[in-house]
Amino acid sequence: MIELRDLRMVFGDTIALEAIDLSVPAGEIHGIVGRSGAGKSTLIRCLTGLEAPTSGTVSIDGSDVTDQSGSGLREARRSIGMVFQHVNLLDSRTALANVAHPLQIAGVSKAERRAKARELLEIVGLGDRADNYPAQLSGGQKQRVGIARALAAEPKVLLCDEPTSALDASTTDQILGLIRSLRERLGITVLIITHEMSVIREICDSVTLLADGRVAKTGTLAEVISEPGSILAKDLVPLPPISLDDKGSDGAEGSDGAGASGSMARLVEVSLAGTSLPQVLTGAQSVGVSADAILAGAVETVEGRQVGRIRFTVATAEDAKELITALEAEGIYAEEAA
Structure with a gap:
């Protein structure tokens, strides 16, 4: 459905996009993530034809x-519908008239466009809000009108484009649920550009990470999350905030000396990709590291x-090396964390 081939975009001496290859099958929900300056905005403009790339092709x-x-x-x-972070509804028009507006521009008759707009408002759960103006709608309702x-x-x-970043958590869940239901009901292909990893986890079938104008990683959500040591996997399944002062290396709170709160303390981060928590604990216990040495963890089923x-906390660099070696011998990815 969406095919990008060797896409390149150059502005003067600045390379905004380089060698972008991406394929999104029909009916899939695909997420694109990346830090500020990664090239997301330029990619959107190329996708919608607002910018002509320096080279390469975009097929829809x-x-x-x-x-x-x-x-x-x-x-x-016309093959692309756009949903923005800021909905930009026309304040002087009702919800019905806002939905009908693009059909009016396209020359559709008044009766036909009003009927279509009512149908769409019903689909997004706002059939009873057709005559309300934007000022009478909540943020989530405005986004539904935009959809x-x-x-x-x-x-x-x-x-x-960042469809939920201006919404609270509860409204975000509702909008994501709506997008998922639209995909199932209409068979539409969805491309979501976002910086919110929770959105990717919640709704996407696949994901692409942009970095410095290039595709740093792309694949199904399960593949990407399961890749040991992947930066994207770490962002998608974040650990809670932790401190070495939270627990001693022997599992006791606030241990002294060469414990985890001491200057020699080390953190070892273990990936559960392709393995299970009991396997990790068994490997750790083989070198005398118990479950009490776990400082933080995040586990999900995808x-x-x-x-x-x-993350385990151990007393010294030698202990960290021993734990990593023992886990790797069992086929478990582990690394010393900063």
Whole structure:
């Protein structure tokens, strides 16, 4: 459905995108993440035809967006519905009129566009809010109107740019649930650009990490999370905030001397990718490190597979090396953490 091939974008002496290859199958929800300056905004503009790439191609449903102009480009853009962080509804129009607006621009008759807009408001759960103005709607309701508006032209792709970053946790869950249900009901392909890893975990089938304008990692969510030592995996399954002062290396609170709160203390981070917590504990116990030495942990089940990370605290660098060696001998990925 979405195909990017060798996409490159250069502004003067600055390379914004380089050698971007990406394929998103029809009906999939794909997330794109990256730090500020990674190239996400430039990628969006190339996807929607707002910027012509320096080289490479962008294809949506078999149509090469980079090879279009004028009416051809406008027609290609109809295949893409856009949902923004800031919905930018027209304050002087009701929810119904806001949803109908793109159909009005497209020349659809008044009766037809109003009927379509009512249908879409029902789909997003706002059938009873058709006559409300934006000032009478909550943030989540405005976003639902924005989603309905994006679906008005019956696009094949729904492109969501930070769709939940301005919403509270409860409303975010509702919007993500709505996007998932739209995919199931309409068979639409969804591309979500976000910096919120919780959004990726909650809704995406696959994910791409952009770094310095390049694809640093891409794959299904289960594959990416399960990769031992992966930066993206660590971001997707974060550990709670921890401090060496929280626990001594022998598991006792506030141990002294060469314990974890001492200057020689070391942290060992263990990946649960492809293994289980009991296996990790058995490996650790083989070198005298008990479960009491666990300083923090995060474990989740993704597509039926247990993934996550555990941090042990040990007294010295030699203890850390011994623990890592013992775990690696059992096929368990471990590394000394900063």
